[in-house]
Amino acid sequence: MFTPEMLESVKKVEATRAERMGVEPRRMTADEKDVLLKQYHPDYRENEFVQLQMGPNKGGKVPTELGALLQAHSRIKDASLDLSNPDYDVDVLVIGAGGAGSSAAIEANEGGANVMMVTKLRIGDANTMMAEGGIQAADKENDSPATHYLDALGGGHFANKPELLSKLVSEAPSAIKWLNELGVMFDKDKDGTMITTHGGGTSRKRMHACADYSGAEIMRVLRDEVINRQIPVVDFTSAIEIIKDSEGKAAGAVLMNMETKELLIAKAKTVIIATGGAGRLHYQGFPTSNHYGATADGLVLAYRAGAELLYQDTLQYHPTGVAFPEQIFGALVTEKVRSMGAMLVNEAGEAVMHPLETRDVSAASIIRECANEKGVTTPLGKGIWLDTPMIDAIHGEGTLEKRLPGMLRMYLKYDIDMREVPILIYPTLHYQNGGIQIGADCQTSVENLFVAGEAVGGIHGRNRLMGNSLLDIIVFGRDAGKEVAKKFKDVQVKDLTLDHVNKFEKELEDTGIKTDLVSPKLLPDYRRKANYLNQAVL
């Protein structure tokens, strides 16, 4: 339970609660946000980034940890592989089996393609499963896709690719409908009206949810559908290199069995990278809310194959990661808690900000409080309060239990009843805003290499809004699946080759980069570590 210092601070939070409940904190002006971000957001810590010395984004800025992996050796450098006799030969190879990969596989299958999925863990071991808060779509009377567009564009600092963002918002309602018709149980009123709330930075209540199991519910249904369609899923098998053909088009992947280390060759007319994010690289030593396999593998594969990255230097730190207890340090506390009215409150019991600012602004505010002696000390650092008892106080007793059962359960395991006491939070590495650059057809600069989901860069600009990630994996997952289903019929794969990997190795040598690292990383290594603060080791 709480330390004596925490209990003292809880009293201050309780003392100001009634007064705070009557007042909506002011929203920050655009200028105030700029100043705050530059001073406190981790994306602005110049010494945590390096310049790429080679590859398609030569000269571009990347987080130090990602730079090391992008400019590392291939895992198959010394392996002699026979590409002439592939173990698998399919129309569509989907790398990754989270929400984007599964949506893509379902649509490609629907379009008549012979699809195979590979995933280094199990189908559904993905950030999708852990997305708690919800999914955006402008489907209410007072809302429109154009309003959704403007919200996401402003939240993304006007850097979003217009052709991708317009697809995201325009195809959002049909994505929700598709999921609903697959059997996803959205929260609805008795008359069928979707129960929708705000997220940080939304101007309309368009957050659809399935309690606080939104992503889990979506993932369970997609997984069930993939299996019903008997789409083969090769699990515990990672892709470690893209294979090209003699015309330079993507034509498959080298696979590695995660347990036996056996290497296998998959030949494919089209390849979809749906490998998700990078939280497990623990940029800047942050804990992460991401699943175990989130190690930016897709970015490494694509980069080595010659595809360009976009906004790879911008990351999302979710404002409300668990700061205490240490057993769940860095785990996600869904933004829905703030959507439902819980305020961010500092050690002295003062409201820190409007609870529904965008994530980058919220995270920076929390870091500012903790840097200025206004945080509460925890065994692993600092945190401030998320005043969860406000939820039942505003909406009535029983609301928190009904709408946030997962959060309540997680904390009750450590004897913290978030209905009664506030919880301590600190930003946690949550999302890769950038990724691999694609066009409106989901294709990269390498022909027949497609990307969907968190591995894509550009949809969300330099900061993503809550509820636009579950949305993007469905919209772009489906679109990628449809695109390859159109395309594969006309693809004639020529001789398979890994020449690009050899060239990359040569360039590494010519550039004078000395490294022992091999990539993709595949899994983090937490052996012999006693807590999450010393996990950020490459």
Place this chain on the structure above:
Amino acid sequence: MEEKMIDVFLFGKKYSVPSNLTIMGAMEYSGYQLVRGCGCRCGFCGACATLYRIKGDKELKTCLACQTQVQENMYIATLPNFPLVKEVYDINTVSTNEQVMMQLYPEIYSCIGCNACTKSCTQGINPMQYIAYAQRGEFEKCAEESFDCVMCGVCSSRCPAGISHAQVGVLARRITGKYLAPESVHLTNRVQEIENGDFTELIEKLMQKPVEELQELYNTREIEK
């Protein structure tokens, strides 16, 4: 903070680990590089189903390794994969009454009511109850009762009737979500409006605007209370 060390037994072998770790953390601290039995690491994916017994205590307990702190003299065995039965069906043609359960999962009618599933549930939900609802074709109730299931498979490992509770739950939820929950008319309408192109011009105009104008629009937009 002083680190207290305790003894735990991983698959029978003794290791000394800090007492503040989760079971998953203790395995890694002891030198395991996990490939199996590790997924989201925050209690949502069901990859890390685990059985344990505390020395001197006869009761076999169950948990998720990522959500459970170690205890002194804890005997731990993980259950990274339990062979559940998952039957294949077409969601578009599936029957929406108890017939579907009789066809796909007839073993649920062999439930002897021993309650072992509910006692073992890592989520603290009530599988025996939701299986009873499924037997009777009460899918909405089954869906609600099973909603927090993470499909870890522990209940099935304890079931003398060979029931795959988690899969029965998914089927009931999909039927509920698709057929039994009321239609969202506003959603159907909006999809139609978008297909009609009602918003195309509005969005295209936004896409053409210079950043300064967009900033102005964004900073002065009306926010729903």
